[in-house]
Amino acid sequence: MAFLHEPAKEIPIIAEPDILVAGAGPAGIGAAVAAARNGAKVLLVERYGFLGGNLTIAMVNPMFTFHDVQGRQVIRGIAGELVDRLVEHTASLGHVRDLTFDNASMTPFDPEGMKLILFQMVREAGVELLLHTWVVDAVTDGSKVTHVIVENKSGRQAIQPKMIIDCSADADIVAKVGAPFKKGRESDGMMQPVTLFFRIADVDDQRLRAWMKANRELLKDSPTDEQIDSSQAIAFLGLQSLIKQAIERGEFPADAAPRILMYQLPRKGQFAVNTTRLQGIDGTNANDLTRAEYLTREQAWGILRFLKQYVGGFEDAYILDTGVQVGVRETRHIVGDYTLTEDDVLSGRDFEDGIACGTFAIDIHPPEGELQVYTGSGKAVYEIPYRSLLPQGFDNLLVAGRSISATHAAFGSARVMATSMAIGQGAGTAAALAIRNGQTTREVDVKAVRAALLAQGQYLLDERAEVVQDEGLKLETSGGSTAEASHFNPFAGRES
Numbered sequence: 001m002a003f004l005h006e007p008a009k010e011i012p013i014i015a016e017p018d019i020l021v022a023g024a025g026p027a028g029i030g031a032a033v034a035a036a037r038n039g040a041k042v043l044l045v046e047r048y049g050f051l052g053g054n055l056t057i058a059m060v061n062p063m064f065t066f067h068d069v070q071g072r073q074v075i076r077g078i079a080g081e082l083v084d085r086l087v088e089h090t091a092s093l094g095h096v097r098d099l100t101f102d103n104a105s106m107t108p109f110d111p112e113g114m115k116l117i118l119f120q121m122v123r124e125a126g127v128e129l130l131l132h133t134w135v136v137d138a139v140t141d142g143s144k145v146t147h148v149i150v151e152n153k154s155g156r157q158a159i160q161p162k163m164i165i166d167c168s169a170d171a172d173i174v175a176k177v178g179a180p181f182k183k184g185r186e187s188d189g190m191m192q193p194v195t196l197f198f199r200i201a202d203v204d205d206q207r208l209r210a211w212m213k214a215n216r217e218l219l220k221d222s223p224t225d226e227q228i229d230s231s232q233a234i235a236f237l238g239l240q241s242l243i244k245q246a247i248e249r250g251e252f253p254a255d256a257a258p259r260i261l262m263y264q265l266p267r268k269g270q271f272a273v274n275t276t277r278l279q280g281i282d283g284t285n286a287n288d289l290t291r292a293e294y295l296t297r298e299q300a301w302g303i304l305r306f307l308k309q310y311v312g313g314f315e316d317a318y319i320l321d322t323g324v325q326v327g328v329r330e331t332r333h334i335v336g337d338y339t340l341t342e343d344d345v346l347s348g349r350d351f352e353d354g355i356a357c358g359t360f361a362i363d364i365h366p367p368e369g370e371l372q373v374y375t376g377s378g379k380a381v382y383e384i385p386y387r388s389l390l391p392q393g394f395d396n397l398l399v400a401g402r403s404i405s406a407t408h409a410a411f412g413s414a415r416v417m418a419t420s421m422a423i424g425q426g427a428g429t430a431a432a433l434a435i436r437n438g439q440t441t442r443e444v445d446v447k448a449v450r451a452a453l454l455a456q457g458q459y460l461l462d463e464r465a466e467v468v469q470d471e472g473l474k475l476e477t478s479g480g481s482t483a484e485a486s487h488f489n490p491f492a493g494r495e496s
Helices: 026-037 077-088 111-124 172-177 205-214 225-230 240-248 286-310 342-347 408-414 417-436 446-455
Strands: 013-015 019-022 042-045 128-130 134-141 144-152 155-159 163-166 181-183 198-201 235-238 260-264 271-273 318-322 332-334 354-358 372-374 382-385 397-399
Touching (some): 019 417, 026 042, 026 077, 026 163, 026 417, 134 172, 144 172, 163 172, 163 417, 172 397, 198 286, 205 225, 286 318, 354 417, 354 446, 382 417, 417 446
Parallel strands (some): 019 042, 019 163, 042 128
Antiparallel strands (some): 144 155, 198 318, 260 271, 354 382
């Protein structure tokens, strides 16, 4: 490979915030808002022209999951406030029952409403924004990251923060400074596949419900008429046998997920489809991402043709839009002071330094093969320890979101958006308290962090927190037939 040697340049320092948050996905939103509300001067840098990360850029829908199997809400705080504001804005129905993967709840939303509400929340908190800006490098001095280099239409610039929260989803700053990380599963580094979400419009809701009743044997757990009729938002999973036949006839994209998974959205006649799938993609490799963008869009049109031909209610449907970019599930996991494990998740473990809760299943879309791993959601509520946010070797750098220190299997639970926002809130609160008290990331008093989180509406285990329970979200079915759903549970019997 040939190289070009770039001459040295003087880079202007454009900002000196207390805290720089890199990436405005769910974790970045939680981190920036929490840090600002706790008194820190916060700069939030985002490469797109709007906020939300996978919520809006990749249009991943719905949000999972706020409730355990008893209908108790265990993710609250900033994430809970976001949902309340979406409902007030008619951009979400709120938390509703799910008929797909044994989740106690799902939270569908309108992505355009999401963009507006997120802008309002960060601006009201006093967060400074810098959009259309990429993080491209970082400068260190011993155990401290002194500067982060960014580029945008204004050129190459430097930011000099006291503390940094890497919410890039790919641990980009961690990689730039040389802190240790791993990719994918431990045995071979393979990562979960990417998916391009797309929205379908002009679906006839009543015809679809009638079709589901007439073809319930093709759906997971063969839902009853009452379950179908009472669903505020249809959650649709199944058709594996029908798709297998369609693939043999060339009527369904062979590389896509071998089942249909889709969710009704708040706007009439709209569904979010989670069925495209492309394995063998590294989300930190531009060539891989380029290939994924056009191949998954080809899949989307093939999936639409299948739905129009075989599923009632889709006769006049069309693709409203696709994600701005393909949705990436997994890339780098930092090597932190503690690595969250599948045993921690399945046993519902609490930690003295827990800063957020999770209750979603271990959900692993297959790096190879067809069958998806799914343990069933909400069977245990566990905590994410603060130590899993601490990259080794640096004392003013935190990580929040999907790239925290976790095994491939544990990550399959902690990666979802409600949990990521809760982790971000924990990181932002810790960073703000550290700044206030002149401490490093490892010196901060985690008991004080937990107290601050509880005071600001978050839920943590082994603390006196008000029980928020929705009887209508108690899980009625769990572990039923998955014959048409293309998933299995290799951890059966290990859940608490």
